[in-house]
Amino acid sequence: xxxxxxxxxxxxxxxxxxxxxxxxxxxxxxxxxxxxxxxxxxxxxxxxxxxxxxxxxxxxxxxxxxxxxxxxxxxxxxxxxxxxxxxxxxxxxxxxxxxxxxxxxxxxxxxxxxxxxxxxxxxxxxxxxxxxxxxxxxxxxxxxxxxxxxxxxxxxxxxxxxxxxxxxxxxxxxxxxxxxxxxxxxxxxxxxxxxxxxxxxxxxxxxxxxxxxxxxxxxxxxxxxxxxxxxxxxxxxxxxxxxxxxxxxxxxxxxxxx
Ligand code: CO8
Numbered sequence: 001x002x003x004x005x006x007x008x009x010x011x012x013x014x015x016x017x018x019x020x021x022x023x024x025x026x027x028x029x030x031x032x033x034x035x036x037x038x039x040x041x042x043x044x045x046x047x048x049x050x051x052x053x054x055x056x057x058x059x060x061x062x063x064x065x066x067x068x069x070x071x072x073x074x075x076x077x078x079x080x081x082x083x084x085x086x087x088x089x090x091x092x093x094x095x096x097x098x099x100x101x102x103x104x105x106x107x108x109x110x111x112x113x114x115x116x117x118x119x120x121x122x123x124x125x126x127x128x129x130x131x132x133x134x135x136x137x138x139x140x141x142x143x144x145x146x147x148x149x150x151x152x153x154x155x156x157x158x159x160x161x162x163x164x165x166x167x168x169x170x171x172x173x174x175x176x177x178x179x180x181x182x183x184x185x186x187x188x189x190x191x192x193x194x195x196x197x198x199x200x201x202x203x204x205x206x207x208x209x210x211x212x213x214x215x216x217x218x219x220x221x222x223x224x225x226x227x228x229x230x231x232x233x234x235x236x237x238x239x240x241x242x243x244x245x246x247x248x249x250x251x252x253x254x255x256x257x258x
Contacts, residue, residue: 006033009040014051014198014257015191016044019058026064027057029109031085033067038091045096051198051205051257053094054190055117056101057110059183062126065108068135085109088141092116095206097197101190102126103183107165112141115150118209120176121190122168123183128176129165149216150176201239201255 008019018040020027027033037055044050057063066085074084091098091113100106100117107129114120114128122128130143138144139160148156151174159166171177181189197205211227218226234240239255246253 005036006030007036007040011050012191013195014049015054015194016040016047016050016052017054017056017187017191018044019056020063023058023060025067025069026061026105027110028065028067028069029063029113030067030070034085034087038087041091041094041096041098045094048202048257050096051200051202052194053096053098054101054187054194055098055113056187056190057103057106060104061110062100062102062104062106063110063113064105065110065131066141085141088113088116092142095209096202097194097205097209099190099194099197101186102128102177103186105129108132108139108143109141112139112143112146115146115176116142118212119178120171121179121181121186121193122171122177123186124168124180125183126168126171126177126180126186127165128159128171129163130160131163131165133161133163147176150174198257199255200257201237201243202257203237204234204239207234 004021006021008021010017018037020033022028022033041053044053098117100114100120102114102120103123104125105127106114108131111128111130130139130147132138144160147159155174158164166174166176168177168180172180207230211230214223214226242255243253
């Protein structure tokens with residue numbers, strides 16, 4: 001018997017498209033799927049031919065959460081000793097830009113996975129939620145932290161304490177989602193956005209991502225100083241020379257993408 005892979009890996013030019021592939025379980029994120037997804041994204045991060053990653057699911061579900069059936073019977077020591085789901089941290093340490101293309105349900109760990117990406121493009125059918133409270137637990141893959149940073153305390157408390165879902169419009173209005181597109185186009189739109197990113201200088205894109213992420217970890221004065229130092233540093237790249245020369249010459253820049 002050949003079993004279906006948990007994650008489909010497709011290279012489209014300079015973009016790697018990673019598709020969660022457990023449709024029978026609405027892409028519930030079990031341990032194997034986490035490991036496969038993190039490994040595939042890590043390989044893309046290390047590949048000089050790849051400039052951006054898109055993570056997506058199916059039309060019905062980006063991912064309906066961590067796999068409840070896999071977790072249900074575990075006791076405290078099993079969770080603690082294995083540091084259950086720690087590997088997700090490795091995804092958030094990657095430097096390559098990552099876009100979540102969300103169609104349908106992004107619930108619990110699915111919403112948290114989308115929020116680990118750099119931004120979310122949502123289909124107009126998307127539904128976001130942290131329904132863990134209904135299972136007698138709480139978000140465990142960063143939801144209480146990243147949702148609060150994305151949408152603020154009021155909405156985060158509302159979502160996490162009641163377990164209700166947000167539709168795409170509310171999610172965009174609240175700052176969780178960058179763009180809403182027709183549901184059928186969500187993967188193509190995300191791949192196109194990723195292609196735009198991948199056409200820029202890869203090191204400069206990675207540095208820009210690092211600068212934005214620093215906004216969540218530092219005070220304003222330190223953050224602005226960090227940005228200025230990074231700004232100075234990109235003058236060591238050929239891509240800065242090419243980008244500015246191309247502007248002056250009124251032509252399209254040809255970044256080395258490396
Ligand atoms: N885990 C396992 N199986 C799931 C999950 C899940 N999260 N979600 C759906 N499935 C399965 C269903 O059991 C069903 O399987 P089967 O056909 O064998 O019965 C199949 O997928 C289809 O699902 P439904 O029949 O329920 O489909 P509906 O269209 O009726 O409903 C819903 C769709 C509303 C999305 C519904 O499936 C649902 O509520 N799912 C659970 C959502 C949820 O509670 N998510 C949070 C999970 S907990 C979590 O994510 C914690 C993350 C942090 C962990 C960190 C550890 C350190």
